Amino acid sequence: MIDLLIAGGGPAGLATAIHGALAGLEVVVAEPRPTPIDKACGEGLMPGAVRRLGELGVPVAGQPFRGIRYVDGVNGLRAEGLFRSGPGLGARRTDLQAALAERAAQLGVQVLPQRVDQVRQGVDHVTAAGLTARYLVAADGLHSPVRRGLGLSAPATPRRPARYGLRRHFAVEPWSDLVEVHWSARCEAYITPLAPDRIGVAVLTTDQAPFDEQLARFPHLADRLTGYADTPVRGAGPLRQGARVRVAGRVLFVGDAAGYVDALTGEGLTLAVTAAGELVRCVKAGRPQAYEQAWRDLSRSYRALTESLLWARRRPRLAPRIVPLAARLPRVFTGAVNLLA
Numbered sequence: 001m002i003d004l005l006i007a008g009g010g011p012a013g014l015a016t017a018i019h020g021a022l023a024g025l026e027v028v029v030a031e032p033r034p035t036p037i038d039k040a041c042g043e044g045l046m047p048g049a050v051r052r053l054g055e056l057g058v059p060v061a062g063q064p065f066r067g068i069r070y071v072d073g074v075n076g077l078r079a080e081g082l083f084r085s086g087p088g089l090g091a092r093r094t095d096l097q098a099a100l101a102e103r104a105a106q107l108g109v110q111v112l113p114q115r116v117d118q119v120r121q122g123v124d125h126v127t128a129a130g131l132t133a134r135y136l137v138a139a140d141g142l143h144s145p146v147r148r149g150l151g152l153s154a155p156a157t158p159r160r161p162a163r164y165g166l167r168r169h170f171a172v173e174p175w176s177d178l179v180e181v182h183w184s185a186r187c188e189a190y191i192t193p194l195a196p197d198r199i200g201v202a203v204l205t206t207d208q209a210p211f212d213e214q215l216a217r218f219p220h221l222a223d224r225l226t227g228y229a230d231t232p233v234r235g236a237g238p239l240r241q242g243a244r245v246r247v248a249g250r251v252l253f254v255g256d257a258a259g260y261v262d263a264l265t266g267e268g269l270t271l272a273v274t275a276a277g278e279l280v281r282c283v284k285a286g287r288p289q290a291y292e293q294a295w296r297d298l299s300r301s302y303r304a305l306t307e308s309l310l311w312a313r314r315r316p317r318l319a320p321r322i323v324p325l326a327a328r329l330p331r332v333f334t335g336a337v338n339l340l341a
Helices: 011-022 047-055 093-106 145-149 211-215 219-225 268-284 290-313 319-328 330-339
Strands: 002-007 027-030 063-065 067-072 078-082 088-090 110-112 119-121 126-128 131-138 164-170 179-183 187-195 198-205 234-236 251-253
Touching (some): 002 011, 002 126, 002 268, 011 027, 011 093, 078 330, 131 145, 131 268, 145 251, 187 211, 198 211, 268 290, 290 319, 290 330
Parallel strands (some): 067 179
Antiparallel strands (some): 063 088, 126 131, 187 198
16 A cells, blocks of 8 residues: 555655655655646745755755845845855756656656545545545645645634735846845845846735736836846735644645745745655654644744744834844844744
8 A cells, every 4th residue: 555645746745755755655646737847936945945855865956045135125225144054045946846856756756647636534544536545645735625625724814914926037147145035015025046147036915916016116126127037927825824733634734735824934845845754754653643743843933933024014113124123133133044044
């Protein structure tokens, strides 16, 4: 019998598959989309994600960056936090997913072009997509069909505006070896170096408006990038997606499917790859229920910092002070950056 049937062949699902194969488990991935799979993403791997991928034997091409820079979109005030544990890596989502898929194939993981819709659980097995396994891992993304089908999606928080993400690539030379986060009154723009001749620009906002309209809120960026866009715009959202639990019988959730707060701190991929290892460890030990607490422990810092920044972001009097406060307290800002690195 299959040990782990994984719904979803994105980074979270493939990282789980690699962890499982390295642990000696029989793993099958169900993914209807062909490799490489793209999605709206800031495409910045924090140092922790770079280390975890290295431990899994996954080489990823990209552009190193040394830390994070916050920039006030009005007056240009800056705050910088440098990583203490090595560089991060700007990597195209398609390159990351393809590298993970290649490593999984090297380890003998079978990927079937199937979609997981309905799930049936028995005493000692779970059945989905016509396959039977000891456990099903739902790594099927932000709007996880498995999570919804099992009734495990948490309701939206009242009076909290939804946030959305938009991403586009520009054929320009990176002007910094840091990821820049430009703040305006209504949105943030994330500039990630991806190659010597390419950057990614991701916008996070509560406004459902076209990418160019969002970018125009940062005139200095818009002027610098005019005429250099070379990919279509990709979007995602609403970003906040709650999950009631991470373990439901023989179904376990990982990546965005396990619940997502926001992309503001750029920590989603690190959490996904790290949590994948914990999930496999708990299953291998015969204690799948322990994964719930392991996930909560792993994600605690990410959730706390992201929620705090979003809380300040929603308050008109506090939001304009985020960058000035970070500039005034460089040690605190650097500490926060490295808390998630």
